[in-house]
Amino acid sequence: MFTLIGNILRCLFRKPVTRLYPAEVKPAVAGARGQLHIRIEDCIFCGACQRRCPANALTVNKQPKSWTLDPYRCIICGYCVEICPKKCLEMRPDHFKP
Amino acid sequence: MQTTATRAFPTRNTVIPFGPQHPVLPEPLQLRLVLEDECVVEALPAIGYCHRGLEKIAEKKDFIQNVYLVERICGICSFMHSLNYCQGIEELMKVDVPRRAKYLRVVWAELHRMHSHLLFLGLVSDAFGFENLFMQLWRVREHILEIMEKTAGARIMLSVCSIGGVRRDLDDGQKAETLRVLDQVERELEELLPTLMNDYSVRQRLCGVGLLPPDHAHDLGAVGPTARASGIPMDHRQTGYAAYGDLDGVTPVTETGGDCYARIMIRVRELHQSAELVRQAIQKIPAGPIAVPVKGNPDGEVLVRMEQPRGELIFYIKGNGTRNLERFRARTPTFANLPALLHMLPGCQLADVPVIILSIDPCISCTEC
Amino acid sequence: MGEEFMLNNVQEITPDRLVGEASLIKGQGCRFVTVTCTDLGEAHDLIYHFDDKGELRHLRLKLPHGATLPSLSGVWFAAVIIENEIQDLFGITVTGMAIDYKGRFILAESSPKAPFNKLGGIAVDVRVRPAAAAEAAAPGEAL
Numbered sequence: 367m368f369t370l371i372g373n374i375l376r377c378l379f380r381k382p383v384t385r386l387y388p389a390e391v392k393p394a395v396a397g398a399r400g401q402l403h404i405r406i407e408d409c410i411f412c413g414a415c416q417r418r419c420p421a422n423a424l425t426v427n428k429q430p431k432s433w434t435l436d437p438y439r440c441i442i443c444g445y446c447v448e449i450c451p452k453k454c455l456e457m458r459p460d461h462f463k464p
Numbered sequence: 465m466q467t468t469a470t471r472a473f474p475t476r477n478t479v480i481p482f483g484p485q486h487p488v489l490p491e492p493l494q495l496r497l498v499l500e501d502e503c504v505v506e507a508l509p510a511i512g513y514c515h516r517g518l519e520k521i522a523e524k525k526d527f528i529q530n531v532y533l534v535e536r537i538c539g540i541c542s543f544m545h546s547l548n549y550c551q552g553i554e555e556l557m558k559v560d561v562p563r564r565a566k567y568l569r570v571v572w573a574e575l576h577r578m579h580s581h582l583l584f585l586g587l588v589s590d591a592f593g594f595e596n597l598f599m600q601l602w603r604v605r606e607h608i609l610e611i612m613e614k615t616a617g618a619r620i621m622l623s624v625c626s627i628g629g630v631r632r633d634l635d636d637g638q639k640a641e642t643l644r645v646l647d648q649v650e651r652e653l654e655e656l657l658p659t660l661m662n663d664y665s666v667r668q669r670l671c672g673v674g675l676l677p678p679d680h681a682h683d684l685g686a687v688g689p690t691a692r693a694s695g696i697p698m699d700h701r702q703t704g705y706a707a708y709g710d711l712d713g714v715t716p717v718t719e720t721g722g723d724c725y726a727r728i729m730i731r732v733r734e735l736h737q738s739a740e741l742v743r744q745a746i747q748k749i750p751a752g753p754i755a756v757p758v759k760g761n762p763d764g765e766v767l768v769r770m771e772q773p774r775g776e777l778i779f780y781i782k783g784n785g786t787r788n789l790e791r792f793r794a795r796t797p798t799f800a801n802l803p804a805l806l807h808m809l810p811g812c813q814l815a816d817v818p819v820i821i822l823s824i825d826p827c828i829s830c831t832e833c
Numbered sequence: 834m835g836e837e838f839m840l841n842n843v844q845e846i847t848p849d850r851l852v853g854e855a856s857l858i859k860g861q862g863c864r865f866v867t868v869t870c871t872d873l874g875e876a877h878d879l880i881y882h883f884d885d886k887g888e889l890r891h892l893r894l895k896l897p898h899g900a901t902l903p904s905l906s907g908v909w910f911a912a913v914i915i916e917n918e919i920q921d922l923f924g925i926t927v928t929g930m931a932i933d934y935k936g937r938f939i940l941a942e943s944s945p946k947a948p949f950n951k952l953g954g955i956a957v958d959v960r961v962r963p964a965a966a967a968e969a970a971a972p973g974e975a976l
Contacts, residue, residue, distance in 0.1 A: 369655075369662070370597075370656075370659050372655060373600065373655055373656070383603055383606075395614050395633075396614075397615075398614075400620065420525060420530075422530040441532060441621075444631070448631075450582070
């Protein structure tokens, strides 16, 4: 009947497992997919990322030159990062702040 | 359906709607329960609360974008859907996946199975009121989600499977970290699982509840742990897709009770089986490329199936030579277990209904894609 | 459509022989798996899948628009769920089901009717934004 007694005693004398968010924020894990960044000076505005995006989150115009990302549509899959011919897109590990 | 027995005094039937919102249900599902005093006599399902028409969207996007769409069918078993889809398209386009990619797929698939079973065990403990065990089991599950984030990039929607292989590799540091996390998870489970399996109050709630005899399980088309708990040895990992053909210990885990306790015991034993499979796969993983390039378009029709944590997942994929698919149909295991659920409910008490529904591990968002 | 990559173990039948063939298959101890429906334009292509101790067997049936389909729920009760879904999503009338939801199983009253049928002559390209739809190129242009 007292199978969990060891676990209960340990939980009483240990600091809580949960974090006091937003006072404490979890450090970003290296290699995680958090948000999309672009080095705009390398972009050639070919539109390949706009055609391949599964969620239609990117809009690229040649005249006037613009590259827009809708962060609420982005599903952070990383497909655009793979197919960019100039490799100017990258995934950073920290997420968008609300 | 069972017929009601006649009694000396007139009985009154009440109809209680269970759902669509209920604290134990992970997704909305409505069951109209016809009750006679406190005993359930009949149950009628009503689904459609999270129908998103994903099969229709899959016809509008091209077959590579569909990998990201298909993995969002479910929020618990998402890697299995993308793995099955990639295997289907690879069979249709005759793509030969490198061996290293197959082993990596097995590693992530079994880690995903462990997280799904831990989620289920926590929910079922919550269903009969044991909230402390629910919190502790989900705390153990956090370790698995963190290792998936470190290796694949995200906690649940891994997006790591692609047509022709996988997108990320495991280096030696990550392999050692995975083995360390598995040891830690098994150590923590050693002190929690005896409570789940042997405690007196837990057994009172689970043993003898929701009986499903083996012939009924076969007739109603039950799959996965629901069928294996009644003694039917059905496990699609034995067909040897991905790297399962090279690993030992891929045997169906069966029980003979046919009640809720048997269905839970199967998942507990499968947790240990998955940990062993991950360790074997990490040790045997060969060197080589992780993906091959894919050219052309899918043409023809194919039916692929695999073992998801809840049972047999079947995809029917039909291509017509263009980049868009002609038809994509997903039949998930909860869809096949629903008739078995409707058979288990008559005869039980009202307080047992949440436990029985959760014991088939319903994933309604998978059911209505 | 490539003909070299089709399913194996397919038996083509007509709607009136469906229940008889299914009873034979049940007598051989097979398990009912599912039913797949595809809209081919002038007819619906229904494929019934069964599992025979690990091997899959299929029954293929072409149903012209407007024809009714006999239900398999007398043979397998599990078929009632998928047949109600096909009735809702494809607009096919299924007769003789054990539980008949009459079109309200998965769709609500305000939902479009038979949403999974192909729209004649139109294939919508989701990459075209609504504002740019007026000057869009030929519809159905997938990359």
